[in-house]
Amino acid sequence: MVTAIEVTQGVQNLNNDVPLLAEKLTWVRVYVRSTMRDVSGVTARLDGTRDGALLPASPLMSMNTSITVRTEGGDRANLNDSFYFYVPSNWRSGTVTFRAEVNPAGPSQIPEANLDNNSLSVTLTFTQRRALCLAMVRIRTEPQTASVTDPNSEDIILWAKRAYPVPSVWVYDTGAIVEEPEVCWAGRLPYPCLGPCEIPEDSLMVLLSLWLLNTLTDDPDECANTHYYGMVHQSHGPGSGGAGYVDGNEAWGFMNTDSTLSFGTSWYWPHGGASMAHEIGHNLGRWHVDCGDPDDIDQGYPYSPCDIGPDDPTAYFGFDVASPAVIPPTVAADLMSYGHRVGKPRWPSAYTYGALFNKLSPGSAAAAPMIVLEASTQAQELLVATGVTTPTEGTAELSTVSASLVT
Numbered sequence: 001m002v003t004a005i006e007v008t009q010g011v012q013n014l015n016n017d018v019p020l021l022a023e024k025l026t027w028v029r030v031y032v033r034s035t036m037r038d039v040s041g042v043t044a045r046l047d048g049t050r051d052g053a054l055l056p057a058s059p060l061m062s063m064n065t066s067i068t069v070r071t072e073g074g075d076r077a078n079l080n081d082s083f084y085f086y087v088p089s090n091w092r093s094g095t096v097t098f099r100a101e102v103n104p105a106g107p108s109q110i111p112e113a114n115l116d117n118n119s120l121s122v123t124l125t126f127t128q129r130r131a132l133c134l135a136m137v138r139i140r141t142e143p144q145t146a147s148v149t150d151p152n153s154e155d156i157i158l159w160a161k162r163a164y165p166v167p168s169v170w171v172y173d174t175g176a177i178v179e180e181p182e183v184c185w186a187g188r189l190p191y192p193c194l195g196p197c198e199i200p201e202d203s204l205m206v207l208l209s210l211w212l213l214n215t216l217t218d219d220p221d222e223c224a225n226t227h228y229y230g231m232v233h234q235s236h237g238p239g240s241g242g243a244g245y246v247d248g249n250e251a252w253g254f255m256n257t258d259s260t261l262s263f264g265t266s267w268y269w270p271h272g273g274a275s276m277a278h279e280i281g282h283n284l285g286r287w288h289v290d291c292g293d294p295d296d297i298d299q300g301y302p303y304s305p306c307d308i309g310p311d312d313p314t315a316y317f318g319f320d321v322a323s324p325a326v327i328p329p330t331v332a333a334d335l336m337s338y339g340h341r342v343g344k345p346r347w348p349s350a351y352t353y354g355a356l357f358n359k360l361s362p363g364s365a366a367a368a369p370m371i372v373l374e375a376s377t378q379a380q381e382l383l384v385a386t387g388v389t390t391p392t393e394g395t396a397e398l399s400t401v402s403a404s405l406v407t
Contacts (some may be wrong), residue, residue: 159273
């Protein structure tokens with residue numbers, strides 16, 4: 001018998017309470033159990049209808065072909081204890097009725113006395129949201145400066161796409177580089193010059209520079225809101241972490257692709273993806289979840305602070321749409337936590353995912369693959385600084401500044 005249908009794009013419960021995004025990668029899990037004995041070699045299929053019309057490719061056959069249906073219903077944490085189906089792109093819009101049927105061949109394949117409980121339907125609506133737009137900015141550091149073309153940088157961006165309630169991510173290579181203003185000397189005459197940033201000491205200066213660049217740059221027309229993200233190379237400083245303005249549009253983070261920070265889970269790599277999603281989460285109004293000793297705590301988090309949901313097989317489970325992989329609620333800490341400090345990978349809870357969904361701009365956006373677009377601004381050099389120089393005494397004092405090279 002079919003006991004439940006779960007339609008998931010990243011986190012979901014068996015009541016399908018988490019809203020669905022039009023065009024976002026989607027999976028359906030169908031849960032079954034046997035009333036008499038464990039039965040092996042059982043198959044299932046899935047139909048989709050919209051406005052009463054059968055959708056193309058119906059019926060879908062499950063990706064795992066057949067499973068053993070158990071009397072206890074199986075373990076939700078085990079992907080292969082359920083039937084799972086990849087949902088075609090032309091199903092991911094409007095209002096769709098998903099109908100699952102187990103043992104569709106009937107008694108000719110597996111004898112059953114009662115076929116009435118072999119099917120179940122659920123009707124859900126896919127909501128439109130705009131793409132997440134990222135303007136990527138290089139932060140000059142020693143010994144190396146990050147670039148959007150570095151190996152595995154695309155994986156960092158795609159991780160954020162998988163974890164966020166967005167149909168797609170549009171990436172713009174601004175060609176900009178943030179450098180630290182310094183005082184150089186020509187004999188006894190001081191003059192402003194630029195050098196590498198020191199992270200995290202220069203965090204505020206970097207954020208101010210990103211704000212200045214954002215202020216002086218026209219955002220792409222297709223983006224309702226653009227986040228200016230500073231890329232710090234993982235070889236510099238601690239190699240992990242970042243910062244972002246709460247309710248702003250500027251953030252920076254380490255572009256960390258070190259596999260040692262995956263905590264034994266393939267779905268969490270690369271760590272820099274979680275850092276990016278975490279910092280942009282601040283831009284979207286999220287505070288920290290109290291796991292791993294962060295500052296600025298969100299007092300409203302409803303679950304155990306280092307879990308993404310209650311330890312309940314019917315409640316919220318995470319799901320990586322790329323693997324695919326199940327993320328049980330006690331395996332991961334919330335995206336807005338410092339779970340990595342206590343040895344846990346991070347993933348958005350339903351609480352955080354829902355808040356991001358409500359904050360992101362409504363509207364339609366094509367689910368195009370993540371691409372890098374060049375900036376449209378004209379090349380110009382910008383230097384904004386305040387300070388005092390005293391040539392007669394050979395001294396100079398430079399206060400907080402912002403500097404960028406925009407191409």
